[in-house]
Structures are given as C-alpha cells and as structure tokens.
Amino acid sequence: MGSKEVVIIGGGIAGINVAITLADAGFAVHVIERETQLGGHAVNFACKATEKCNKCLVCLADEDTLKAYQHPKIKVWMGSKVVSFSGKPGDFELRISHTTGKESSFEELTLKAGAIVIATGYTFFNAEEKKEYGYGKYKNVITAIDLERAFRVDGKIRRLTDGAIPKKIAFFQCVGSRDESIGRGYCSKVCCPYALRLSKLIKSEIPDSNITIFYMDIQPTGKDFSGLRKSCEEMGIKFARNLPSKVYGYSDSGVLHVKCLDNETGEVVQREFDLVVLSVGMSPRDDAKFLADLFGIDQDEYGFYKGRDYFSNLSNVPGVFLAGTCQGPKDIGESMVHGKAAVAEVTKMFASFS
Ligand SMILES: Cc1cc2nc3c(=O)[nH]c(=O)nc-3n(C[C@H](O)[C@H](O)[C@H](O)COP(=O)(O)OP(=O)(O)OC[C@H]3O[C@@H](n4cnc5c(N)ncnc54)[C@H](O)[C@@H]3O)c2cc1C
Ligand code: SF4
Numbered sequence: 253m254g255s256k257e258v259v260i261i262g263g264g265i266a267g268i269n270v271a272i273t274l275a276d277a278g279f280a281v282h283v284i285e286r287e288t289q290l291g292g293h294a295v296n297f298a299c300k301a302t303e304k305c306n307k308c309l310v311c312l313a314d315e316d317t318l319k320a321y322q323h324p325k326i327k328v329w330m331g332s333k334v335v336s337f338s339g340k341p342g343d344f345e346l347r348i349s350h351t352t353g354k355e356s357s358f359e360e361l362t363l364k365a366g367a368i369v370i371a372t373g374y375t376f377f378n379a380e381e382k383k384e385y386g387y388g389k390y391k392n393v394i395t396a397i398d399l400e401r402a403f404r405v406d407g408k409i410r411r412l413t414d415g416a417i418p419k420k421i422a423f424f425q426c427v428g429s430r431d432e433s434i435g436r437g438y439c440s441k442v443c444c445p446y447a448l449r450l451s452k453l454i455k456s457e458i459p460d461s462n463i464t465i466f467y468m469d470i471q472p473t474g475k476d477f478s479g480l481r482k483s484c485e486e487m488g489i490k491f492a493r494n495l496p497s498k499v500y501g502y503s504d505s506g507v508l509h510v511k512c513l514d515n516e517t518g519e520v521v522q523r524e525f526d527l528v529v530l531s532v533g534m535s536p537r538d539d540a541k542f543l544a545d546l547f548g549i550d551q552d553e554y555g556f557y558k559g560r561d562y563f564s565n566l567s568n569v570p571g572v573f574l575a576g577t578c579q580g581p582k583d584i585g586e587s588m589v590h591g592k593a594a595v596a597e598v599t600k601m602f603a604s605f606s
C-alpha cells in the first residue's frame with residue numbers, strides 16, 4: 253500500500269477545491285504555490301452585484317481561499333516550485349524549491365506523495381499582441397482584467413487619461429480567442445458572461461452611460477445566461493454583431509475612434525467612444541511546457557494539458573491528475589467542479605491500492 257498524501261501544484265480556485273475536499277476527507281495535502289497568495293486570478297476580480305447578485309461566483313472563490321489558509325490538514329508551500337519528480341503511483345517523490353522568506357533565499361526539500369494534481373491555471377491573452385486595438389498605446393483602451401481590478405480596488409471605473417467618468421463605452425469580444433491566425437482557435441467560454449456582468453456593473457454605477465458590446469457570437473455559457481443577456485438589454489446595453497477592425501486616437505486623448513460596421517447599412521463607419529474594454533481570453537501558461545516535460549504529460553494543440561477527453565482529470569501519466577483551467581477554459585464554478593472530480597479520481601486510485 254502506497255502513500256495517501258497528495259501534492260497539488262497551483263493554489264488557484266481549482267487547486268484549492270482539490271485541497272479542501274481531500275483535507276475534509278482526512279487526507280494530508282500539500283499545495284505548492286509559486287506566488288505569495290492563494291486563490292489565483294479569481295481573488296483579484298470584483299463582485300458584480302448590481303441591485304442583486306449577478307452570480308459571478310467571485311465571492312465563493314474568496315471564501316474557499318480563506319478556508320484553505322485555515323485548514324489544519326492543508327500545508328501551503330508559498331513561493332515554491334517543483335524542480336524534479338520521480339516514482340510511481342502511491343510512491344512519488346518531488347523536490348521543491350521553496351522561499352525561506354529571508355532576503356529572497358531559497359531552500360530545497362523533498363515531498364513524498366501517493367498522487368499529484370496539477371492545477372496551474374491559465375494566463376490571460378496579452379492584448380498588446382492585437383496591435384490594431386492600441387492597448388498599451390491609448391490609455392483609455394483597457395482590458396477586462398484592468399476593469400475587474402479597478403472595480404475590486406476602487407469600486408468604480410474612470411478614464412485613465414483624465415479621471416473623468418466614461419460615458420461612451422465599448423466592449424470588444426473574442427480578443428485573443430477564436431482566432432486561428434494567432435494560434436487560438438478555441439472559445440475561452442468566460443468572456444461573454446463576464447463582459448455582460450461587467451457592463452451591467454458599469455451601467456448601474458453610471459446610469460447615463462452608453463454601452464455597446466461588439467461580438468461575433470455570444471457564447472451562452474451558464475444556466476442563467478439567457479436571463480443575463482435579457483437583463484442587459486433591459487438596462488439599455490446595446491449589442492452589435494461585428495468586431496471592430498481598428499481603434500484610432502492619441503495616447504492622452506479622451507476620444508477614441510472605432511472603425512466598425514454599421515449593422516443597418518452594412519457600411520464601414522467610425523464611431524466615437526471614450527473607453528474601450530478588450531474582453532481578453534484565456535491562454536495556457538507561458539511555462540506550461542516546463543511542467544509537461546517534467547511530468548511527461550501531453551499538451552493539446554493549443555498548449556493546455558490534455559485530459560483523456562474534453563473534461564477529464566486523467567492525464568496520460570498514471571497518478572498525475574489535472575484540475576481546472578490548466579486543462580482548458582473554465583469559469584470559477586466549472587473549475588471548482590473539476591477540482592472535486594479530480595478528488596474522485598484520486599480516491600478511486602487510492603482505493604485500488606488496498
Ligand atoms: C478577465 C477575466 C474575468 C473573469 N471573470 C470571471 C467571473 O466573473 N466569474 C467566473 O466564474 N470566472 C471568471 N473568469 C475565469 C476565472 O478566472 C477562472 O475560471 C479561474 O480563475 C480558474 O482557476 P484555476 O485555479 O484553474 O486557475 P488560476 O486562477 O490561474 O490559478 C492557478 C494557480 O496556480 C499557480 N501556478 C501556476 N503555475 C505554477 C507552478 N508552475 N508552480 C506553482 N504554482 C503555479 C498560480 O500562481 C495560481 O495561483 C474570468 C477570467 C478572465 C480572463
Ligand atoms: S456571486 Fe458575484 S455578484 Fe453575487 S455576491 Fe458573489 S461576488 Fe457578488
């Protein structure tokens with residue numbers, strides 16, 4: 253019979269759900285997190301409640317993160333990364349490099365584990381790659397990540413050029429997704445729902461704002477999606493089915509010119525906005541290949557870790573499981589469910605040892 257300790261690599265919402273579920277069931281768990289906080293991306297996002305909850309699940313991510321910090325059976329190794337790996341299911345050995353907290357010094361130590369769960373998450377698309385939209389060049393072109401942080405930290409959004417309240421706001425969907433020309437042919441699944449929720453949040457903060465969501469296809473993810481779109485339309489948020497080809501402006505100018513189609517006449521027009529939000533998609537982590545090579549796990553054509561099927565937690569290496577968005581785009585709810593499904597696979601494997 254092998255070890256029943258579990259090492260989880262990545263302390264985002266998926267890894268945390270693996271850790272809490274296993275620890276609640278009595279297993280000893282180690283979480284290797286390379287940053288200095290748990291929770292991954294989700295704990296930097298904003299509550300999107302307007303007059304009522306808009307079901308973005310960010311508060312659940314906050315709650316679970318706190319629970320993981322406090323759980324007596326979860327040992328968190330912050331500022332840590334895996335440097336080597338060997339063994340077989342029930343008897344793995346990992347060397348980790350771990351910050352001592354003293355003047356950026358590191359020590360190496362060995363952890364033993366019966367199973368490993370990789371939950372290293374995603375990175376968001378670097379909007380500067382879409383040069384035609386001018387992110388990094390025009391201050392009032394921001395990403396949804398910037399918007400999430402502004403609402404989380406300041407509880408409001410203002411133009412970066414002059415601190416004024418933005419009145420004409422555009423969201424561009426599918427930025428860095430569904431675009432084979434940049435090697436990202438997949439739908440990121442989360443950017444339609446988050447853009448709709450964020451646009452409602454802006455509209456409730458700035459009732460006289462004029463918001464247009466430019467899209468190719470709205471991805472109806474989540475069971476409440478049709479209600480979400482309807483509530484946007486009722487608030488006066490407009491949907492334009494075409495993606496702008498270019499943004500023009502001056503770095504510090506409050507006015508941005510957006511080249512797009514007029515859906516009624518079919519003509520190319522330029523419309524003025526004072527804030528453009530780019531709905532960036534999800535990409536595999538830049539260093540995903542490092543862990544793929546270290547553990548011998550396969551990646552799919554885009555670089556996400558390959559499960560045995562669409563939502564599978566099973567990698568091609570026995571005893572090494574996948575959880576959350578490292579395996580492909582998912583929202584917070586799906587990442588939590590995927591984490592719990594990974595636990596079912598781990599316990600099934602442990603049961604087979606006895
Ligand atoms: C702009 C934007 C807004 C969004 N808004 C919402 C929303 O409102 N609601 C919603 O449901 N979803 C939203 N999402 C999706 C949400 O961010 C994800 O579903 C969720 O964060 C996925 O969690 P995760 O644990 O899989 O990954 P992550 O959040 O990426 O966490 C992975 C963790 O692993 C760590 N890590 C990575 N590599 C290593 C390594 N080699 N060693 C050790 N640690 C490592 C990271 O530091 C991180 O802590 C949004 C996404 C975007 C892009
Ligand atoms: S689910 Fe989202 S909108 Fe609702 S209370 Fe939680 S954080 Fe706020």
Ligand code: SF4
Binds near residue numbers: 425444469
């Ligand atoms: S979720 Fe919406 S914005 Fe995101 S890639 Fe899919 S269709 Fe495009």
